[in-house]
Amino acid sequence: MSRPLPADFTPLRPEVFGPGRFIAQGEYELAANLHWCLANVRTPIISTGMWNDAGAGPGVQAYAYGGTAAVRAAWVVPVTHGPWTAWDIRILASNTDGAHTATARFERSDGTGVDITVTAGATAWTSFAGTLAQDVTLVTDVLRMKLTNPSAGELRVHWVEIRPAALSSIPASTFTLESGVKWRPIDAAEVDVQSPLTVALRRREFENIESVRQSRIETVIGWSDVANFRAPAFVATSGSYVTVLRVPFRAGPLRAKLRWGLLAYTPSGTASVRLSTGTMRAAGNTGVVATLPVGWTAPFTGNVVLYSDGGISALDVTPDARGELFVELTGTTATLMALTAWLVDE
């Protein structure tokens, strides 16, 4: 009993599937290719360049720098149902201390984390990686980046990318997506030369295809500001809405909604964020408005606003087309700290 997971996708010639062939021809490869897609088809969830440095002049200081395990960035991340069990975290960083290592820690909201060691004297834009188990009991989580300086220098992180870690094997278990579509792996014995090819197996393959498509997490933005420069960046003080972000994206087939989560605050008083898409504006819908939390304290658990909170909703998008997301702020020192938005079918 085994569930095939080849290293490569196997291109198949159409004649392999001609009438009159033996059942085993191509069927094993079809099942293996499906497993390959489940294990390997993934996209980045978070991609953040640490050039959010309006406090030091636009673009002058292209990194977040460390302190004593200080939170320098935080992201809302979708934990969709599916096969993914770990985050693959990549950073580009440098360490000005030639003799001591530094630590970039990435932490879930429950405190579980992974420490990525940045070698002593690493020059700018050096790549480092780590893996963090997902908290699969959650629908959304908040990941935080804590930077600890070396003893005699500074840790600098220029770039962060986070995506689901590829699977090294196909689990025997099934999973059911929000839509009710269910993934069920295929055993090699079901598609060997001695096995009758059943209608049930074929139906399972088609459902598995939908499972792979729907379980692919597609974010259109996965961004955090840099806490080093929090005060002046992405802030609006105005009685009317001020555009602070515009985000392009390409929605795939059937992707009709954009779910979102953000971190934001206002020091006091009342402030709001308004999110809209080109699709909504074309329909005369000015957007979804959410009130910002008052105050902020690391690790910012009180600053999370989600599409699923009461009175607000996901955004409309046009499937299989280009789109644009608009983010506007109003109020006194209305401050956006992070935003993640991801496409779903509903």
Place this chain on the structure above:
Amino acid sequence: MITPPYYEPGPSQVVYNGDVAMSRDARAVDRATTWLAVNRFARPALVGAPIVSGQTYSLQTLVPGYCTHVGFALLVTGRGTVTILGSDHANDTVATFDAAGSTLDAATWVWLDEPKTASGDGYERALSVTDQSTPHEVTLTVDVVDGSGGTAVKLWSLLVYPLPRTAALA
């Protein structure tokens, strides 16, 4: 496989018994599976304080397997150029623009999504990446330069996205 791979998700595929139906269904599974393997849609856009002239930034992103080109979308104001050089391609791509205004509301989109495979720097095009079966990291370096006599350039957003494959898998 069918080239280009095509898949229309949603309607249920009706499966029948019989040799001819079995063949047809197998082709449908192959077509859809190939579509899953080689098509990519949304990826997170890169935003932040606008990147201005004189600065060079690098980023490293995961390019999926069986991808041949990555395209770019730039949200810009001002007059000047944005140059992007990838670690898998010997030559760069250069977007030249003169976009009025200096605020985010006034910014204009510039799309570089033509997979032009010509040697030499320049061209407003997507960049080629190594065509391999497994996903791999690609480093991209972004340079912003002001043009003469115009408004200073601001690069407000950058989207890097793998283009759908157009050629058959080998």
